[in-house]
Amino acid sequence: MSKLDSGMMQIKCVEVAELLKSLAHPSRLMITCYLSEGEKTVGELQELCDISQSQLSQFLGRLYREGIVSSRREGQFSYYSIKSKDVLKMLESMQKIFC
Template sequence: MDLSIMQDKCDEVAGLLKQFAHPQRLLILCYLSDGEKQVSEIQNAVGLSQSHTSQFLKRMQNEGLLGLRREKNFSFYYIENPLVLKLLKAMQKIFCQ
């Protein structure tokens, strides 16, 4: 294995994996792997308070993992980074089957 390639990407990979390291953020990402969801749907599905849900969503949006679409008074989040979706699918295949 050529470590020089990985060396260039270590910070990016570590930052991405750090988002997966928190159980509630991971649960939110898993829930969003099926497609975009409204904030209240996410909150109800993962069982967090509105403030915690919003904090997690905003953090993941700032990190480039999630995208946001607004429609009238509603906010919809979706997985924006295709690498996140690939990692989630791999983890689901390994751990959830």
């Protein structure tokens, strides 16, 4: 492996480690697993995950800031979805292995 390849590997490893750190809470992981099935409203996620609205808002805020989820507003509802196709593929792989 050349130095350039090694340098790129280090950069990618840091990126992946940050992504995994973002998902390294059971509730954040559960939220992203449900979102991997398709777009959901905050109310739907709250019911599915059985967590308080304030906790859900904190978790969604972090996932949004870290570029894992995107949101859109339609009327009085906020809809969330997985932003990155790579994250979606990773979540699908984890579900196949662990679920």
